[in-house]
Amino acid sequence: MIEIKADEMEGGGQILRSSVSLSSVLRIPVKLFNIRAKRTKPGMQAQHLMGVSAAAKMTDAKAEGLAKGSTELLYAPSSTKGGRFNFNVGTAGSSMLVLQTILPLAVYSPSEVQLKITGGTHVAWSPNFHFIKEVFFPALDRMGYSPSSFEMEKAGWYPKGGGVVTFSSKPAGSLKPIKLESPGQLLKITGVSCCSNLPETVAERQAESAKQLLAKNGYEAELERKVLPSSSRGSALTLWAIYENSILGASALGALGKKSEHVGAEAAQNLIKEMKSGAAFDRHIGDQLLIYMALAKGESSITVSELTPHIKTNIWVLEQFTKERFGIEELENRIARITVRGIGLERGSLTA
Numbered sequence: 436m437i438e439i440k441a442d443e444m445e446g447g448g449q450i451l452r453s454s455v456s457l458s459s460v461l462r463i464p465v466k467l468f469n470i471r472a473k474r475t476k477p478g479m480q481a482q483h484l485m486g487v488s489a490a491a492k493m494t495d496a497k498a499e500g501l502a503k504g505s506t507e508l509l510y511a512p513s514s515t516k517g518g519r520f521n522f523n524v525g526t527a528g529s530s531m532l533v534l535q536t537i538l539p540l541a542v543y544s545p546s547e548v549q550l551k552i553t554g555g556t557h558v559a560w561s562p563n564f565h566f567i568k569e570v571f572f573p574a575l576d577r578m579g580y581s582p583s584s585f586e587m588e589k590a591g592w593y594p595k596g597g598g599v600v601t602f603s604s605k606p607a608g609s610l611k612p613i614k615l616e617s618p619g620q621l622l623k624i625t626g627v628s629c630c631s632n633l634p635e636t637v638a639e640r641q642a643e644s645a646k647q648l649l650a651k652n653g654y655e656a657e658l659e660r661k662v663l664p665s666s667s668r669g670s671a672l673t674l675w676a677i678y679e680n681s682i683l684g685a686s687a688l689g690a691l692g693k694k695s696e697h698v699g700a701e702a703a704q705n706l707i708k709e710m711k712s713g714a715a716f717d718r719h720i721g722d723q724l725l726i727y728m729a730l731a732k733g734e735s736s737i738t739v740s741e742l743t744p745h746i747k748t749n750i751w752v753l754e755q756f757t758k759e760r761f762g763i764e765e766l767e768n769r770i771a772r773i774t775v776r777g778i779g780l781e782r783g784s785l786t787a
Contacts, residue, residue, distance in 0.1 A: 436463070436511075437454075437465045438465070438467075438468070439466070439755060440468055440469055441454075441469050441472065442469035442470075442473055443748075444751050445745055445747070445748035446748075447471060447473070447474065449722075450470075450752055451467060451470055451479070451483055451487070452486055452536045453726060453749055453752040454510075454752055455486065455487050455490050456535075456536055456540070457726065457753070457756040458510050458512055458756070459490050459494045459537075460515070460539045460540060460542075460543050461756060462494075462513075463756060464510065464511035465508075465511075466509045466510075467510075468506070469506055469507075470483075471483075471506070478504035478505050479502070479503060479506075479508070480503065481524055481526045482526075482529050482532050482554065482555075484501060484502075485522055485524045485554070486532060486533045486536035487501060487536070489520065490510075490537050490540065491510070491512075492522075493515060493544075493548075494513060494540065495514060496510055496511055496513060497510070497513075498510050517546030517547050518546070518547075518549070519549045519550075519551075520550050521551045522552045522553070523552075523553040523554070524554030524555070525553075526555075526594075527554065527555035527591060527592065527593040527667075528554050528596065529558050529561035530555060530598060530600055531562050531567055532561045533552055533554065534550070534552060534602065535562075539730070541602075541606070542604075542606065542727070543608075543780060544604075544606045544782070545606065545782060546606065547583075550602040550603070551600075551601050552600050552602070553591070553598065553599050554591055555591040556592075556600060557590060557592055557629075557669060557671040557688060558688075562723075563686055563688075564590075564600060565626075565673040565686070566684050567585070569684070570675050570682050570683070570717075570720060571720055571723055572585065574681065574720050574723075574724060577613050577615070578610045578612070578731060580604075580610060581604075582602055583605060584602070584603045586601050587599070588601065589665050589666065590629070590664065590669070593667075594667070595666055595667035597665070606782050607782070608781060609779065609780065610727055610730060610731035610777070610780075611732065611733070612734055612735040612777060613735045614737075615680055615736075615737050615738075616715055616737065616738045617680060617713075617715055618681045618713075618714070618715050619679025620678065620679045621676060621677075621678055622678060623656075623657065623676075623677050624656040624674065624706070625656065625658065625659070625677065626645070626656065626672065626674035626675060626702075627661055627673050628658055628659070628661070628671075628699070629660075629661040629672075630668075630669070630670035631662065631663045631664065631665035631667065631668050631669055632665060632667065633669075635660070636695075637689070637695050638660040638661065640694075640695035640699065641670060641698045641699040641702075642658040642672065643699065644695065644698070644699025644703070645699035647699075648704065649703050649706075658672075658674075669689055670698060671688050671689060671698070672687050672698055674686065674705075674706045676706060683710055683716070683720075684706070684717055684720065686702055686705070687699070687702035709740050712740035712741070712768055713768060713770060714770045715738045715739075716738065716739050716740070717740050718739055718740050721737060721738075721739030721746060721773065722739075722745050722749055725746070725749050725761075725775075726749070726753060728773075728777060729753045729757050729775055730757075730777055730778060731777035731779070733776070733777060733779070734775070734777070735775055735776075737772070738766070738770050738772050739771050739773060741769050741770075742765060742769070746773075750773075753775075757778050759777070761774065762774040
């Protein structure tokens with residue numbers, strides 16, 4: 436059993452998610468203490484509970500301490516299984532973070548996995564649906580895994596949630612290492628400006644504001660405007676820059692009292708910052724790829740736009756489970772090169 440002090444490093448929910456993911460695919464029991472102890476609301480909240488519960492259901496795991504506000508968890512997986520699963524966060528908690536927790540199980544599942552997850556699709560402090568679909572999954576595809584389908588039936592915004600996403604995938608068996616240090620030549624910038632239960636002009640204003648700021652910096656963009664079905668209201672803008680070798684992404688979320696033009700400018704500024712870094716991956720994708728680099732066959736090496744506390748924390752957790760050391764080299768312009776020799780996990784090692 437591995438014991439993790441979850442208030443170490445950045446001390447957030449990522450320690451819990453990564454620990455449960457790794458425990459599940461490696462079938463190593465884990466005990467976590469002081470979960471989210473540094474947060475205003477310490478302990479596990481709805482989306483954390485759903486992530487752990489989902490992983491437990493897919494691995495027939497024993498999970499003790501699974502309660503709202505709990506700061507301790509004992510998680511002991513049995514065997515991984517495929518099949519159909521329906522998970523409901525019950526609030527606007529991020530359905531994307533639930534997916535992030537259980538995605539490694541789908542990658543290494545013994546059979547096809549079909550998921551329906553209800554919750555927040557576009558909420559604060561988490562990647563949104565469009566970012567995962569258009570930026571993250573293309574990056575993971577370079578390692579040999581891509582879902583069969585990933586669709587959004589309804590958008591889920593704060594505070595009601597209720598967004599519905601469906602996901603299906605066949606297992607990869609194993610992952611290839613990724614070696615990518617330069618994005619290559621810029622091909623195009625695109626994105627989606629969306630809103631629900633708000634005037635269509637909200638999506639239009641967000642898009643136009645982003646396009647204007649990008650144009651001032653010498654970039655053209657083709658943006659789609661969408662009105663999304665939802666039981667709540669909200670807006671978001673997700674941008675991605677498609678290069679020869681990789682895709683960089685950025686987003687911004689609307690809020691009460693926040694002008695649509697500010698949403699557009701925020702997303703554009705975030706993307707411009709990522710593009711000017713010269714890194715192969717933005718700081719969010721770099722963070723999300725780490726677990727797959729650690730599990731792949733062979734040595735991976737990527738550059739990220741910024742070595743964030745989140746990335747450092749994730750690496751710390753991964754090293755506890757895999758016993759492999761990550762190499763970190765800080766380069767010019769705040770870029771970091773991250774390397775690791777993966778343990779070469781294969782699908783067959785997960786079945787009972």
